[in-house]
Amino acid sequence: MDPIDFSLYLVTDRALLPVGKTHLETLEQAIIGGVTVVQIREKTADTAEFLRVAQESKALCDRYNLPLIINDRIDISLAVGARGVHLGQTDMPIDIARQLMPTGTIIGISCNTLDEVRRAKEAKADYVGLGAVWSTQTKKLTSPPIGVRGLGAMLDVLSGSNIKAVAIGGIKSTNLAHLMHGSMSQLEECLDGVAVVSDIVAAPDPMKAAQRLKSIFRASRIVAAKRIPTSRDDILTKALTIMTAVRSLNPLVHQMTNVVVANQSANITLALGASPIMATAPEEMSDLSKISHALLVNIGTLVSGSLQGMLKAGHFVNTARNPIILDPVGVGASEFRKNSVNELLNSWQATVIKGNAGELAALAGSTEAESKGVDSLGNFKDPALFTRQLSRKERCVVVLTGETDYISDGERVFMLKNGHPLLGSITGSGCVLGSCIASYCAAANLLASDGDQHEGRLNRGGDFLSAAVGAVLALTVASELAAKRGDVHGIGSFLPALIDELSTLRPEAIRRLAKIEEVGF
Numbered sequence: 001m002d003p004i005d006f007s008l009y010l011v012t013d014r015a016l017l018p019v020g021k022t023h024l025e026t027l028e029q030a031i032i033g034g035v036t037v038v039q040i041r042e043k044t045a046d047t048a049e050f051l052r053v054a055q056e057s058k059a060l061c062d063r064y065n066l067p068l069i070i071n072d073r074i075d076i077s078l079a080v081g082a083r084g085v086h087l088g089q090t091d092m093p094i095d096i097a098r099q100l101m102p103t104g105t106i107i108g109i110s111c112n113t114l115d116e117v118r119r120a121k122e123a124k125a126d127y128v129g130l131g132a133v134w135s136t137q138t139k140k141l142t143s144p145p146i147g148v149r150g151l152g153a154m155l156d157v158l159s160g161s162n163i164k165a166v167a168i169g170g171i172k173s174t175n176l177a178h179l180m181h182g183s184m185s186q187l188e189e190c191l192d193g194v195a196v197v198s199d200i201v202a203a204p205d206p207m208k209a210a211q212r213l214k215s216i217f218r219a220s221r222i223v224a225a226k227r228i229p230t231s232r233d234d235i236l237t238k239a240l241t242i243m244t245a246v247r248s249l250n251p252l253v254h255q256m257t258n259v260v261v262a263n264q265s266a267n268i269t270l271a272l273g274a275s276p277i278m279a280t281a282p283e284e285m286s287d288l289s290k291i292s293h294a295l296l297v298n299i300g301t302l303v304s305g306s307l308q309g310m311l312k313a314g315h316f317v318n319t320a321r322n323p324i325i326l327d328p329v330g331v332g333a334s335e336f337r338k339n340s341v342n343e344l345l346n347s348w349q350a351t352v353i354k355g356n357a358g359e360l361a362a363l364a365g366s367t368e369a370e371s372k373g374v375d376s377l378g379n380f381k382d383p384a385l386f387t388r389q390l391s392r393k394e395r396c397v398v399v400l401t402g403e404t405d406y407i408s409d410g411e412r413v414f415m416l417k418n419g420h421p422l423l424g425s426i427t428g429s430g431c432v433l434g435s436c437i438a439s440y441c442a443a444a445n446l447l448a449s450d451g452d453q454h455e456g457r458l459n460r461g462g463d464f465l466s467a468a469v470g471a472v473l474a475l476t477v478a479s480e481l482a483a484k485r486g487d488v489h490g491i492g493s494f495l496p497a498l499i500d501e502l503s504t505l506r507p508e509a510i511r512r513l514a515k516i517e518e519v520g521f
């Protein structure tokens with residue numbers, strides 16, 4: 001028998017059908033739209049009714065040569081000759097189900113924890129349903145959603161096996177690209193498919209809903225495979241092109257930053273040639289995502305209200321395919337910050353994460369470096385390797401700041417040694433670097449050739465590694481130039497001089513002064 005294509009797995013629920021629509025017409029429309037496998041899930045029907053719905057659905061699926069799976073009920077699956085059965089953790093154990101079902105029957109099982117995935121692997125399930133990823137109105141969940149960030153580790157457990165994995169719970173066309181990107185594991189394992197109920201069943205046009213999900217799923221798989229090769233000289237040239245583009249394109253950079261640095265961040269953004277907008281109200285996030293070109297999220301003075309704005313803003317910015325720069329300031333300092341950053345990264349995909357050693361260690365769950373408030377104590381034994389690993393884990397560019405800065409896209413790591421000690425002596429120098437990275441990423445995204453071609457993208461495919469390198473070089477080289485000036489006598493006079501130097505900084509100065517090397521492994 002042909003292997004099952006799990007890419008778009010429809011799980012039915014007749015209770016969610018819009019008024020006037022029937023189960024069979026919705027199922028047929030969804031199949032025409034691109035559903036690749038169907039599960040009949042009946043939680044309230046009696047046996048006779050479940051059997052009737054399963055028989056009718058089987059006849060329809062047969063017409064389209066599509067596999068049918070039955071939820072929970074081995075007897076119904078046998079009675080209609082379905083291709084398989086989906087079992088929950090409290091349903092029939094897999095080994096007994098195997099004995100009862102004909103050879104070749106597909107058995108899937110729901111998994112909510114790593115241990116459940118390990119047991120499913122031992123029990124030789126054919127596929128696992130991982131979830132719930134997000135909260136859902138379709139089912140009362142018995143444990144909290146696992147989030148996209150929980151999925152990668154589960155996929156790694158299955159690495160090397162033939163067991164397929166689909167995610168389930170709260171999946172919609174509006175969050176599918178984030179799910180596909182954020183769930184990819186460190187071993188580069190990805191989901192084989194997504195299981196969806198309400199986004200198709202409750203849609204006014206189930207065919208279009210299925211088409212949308214299918215094309216985003218396909219596009220996400222293509223995007224995941226793409227990498228841009230770059231050498232040290234290449235990256236410098238690209239960084240300088242982006243620097244020039246910031247001035248010519250004048251991107252609008254939305255910054256949700258902390259109260260300590262808001263004013264100097266806005267001035268530094270202007271000095272680079274970009275325009276700042278420092279808005280925080282959740283009510284205006286949708287509108288702002290339509291006019292801005294990048295978003296900076298800095299949690300330095302986070303409160304519950306601003307977190308809500310950040311959650312919303314990031315979602316809209318991913319949808320608009322613009323970059324998001326996350327600065328997890330002092331994330332190790334409190335449970336509130338840790339949980340908030342986790343919630344943010346489960347809700348949207350960051351393009352660049354930037355932080356000092358203490359912050360990035362806390363984000364990675366490492367104890368190698370620690371924090372004192374927002375300051376970092378200590379560093380990693382191998383900062384380059386750490387940066388590359390975190391970049392792979394978070395699937396975005398990572399900037400580790402310090403006396404030497406490390407920047408990685410998960411493949412290459414660049415080490416930058418520019419900067420003057422006065423830069424570290426003013427408050428918020430790390431935070432203003434976030435504004436620089438956001439401005440450069442905005443320009444890189446505008447320069448990207450891919451435009452709107454791929455629906456699966458969370459940005460336009462800009463060169464964000466070069467953008468981050470350019471931003472770090474701009475700020476650190478400008479700090480060296482500012483510190484040399486005769487009118488600079490200390491931190492008070494240094495900040496305005498830094499802003500002045502940034503506003504007149506030219507690519508030639510960076511090319512001449514840049515101390516950048518690629519780290520080999």
Ligand SMILES: Cc1ncc(COP(=O)(O)OP(=O)(O)O)c(N)n1
Nearest residue numbers: 071072086087088089110129168195
């Ligand atoms: C693909 C897929 N994954 C998970 C589930 C949930 O199944 P279960 O745990 O049996 O819960 P109920 O569906 O019975 O509420 C599923 N049905 N499909």
Ligand SMILES: Cc1nc(C(=O)O)sc1CCOP(=O)(O)O
Nearest residue numbers: 131132136138169170196197198
């Ligand atoms: C049936 C089901 N099982 C889940 C699990 O976590 O095991 S979540 C879920 C419902 C998914 O519905 P929707 O796509 O409408 O969010």
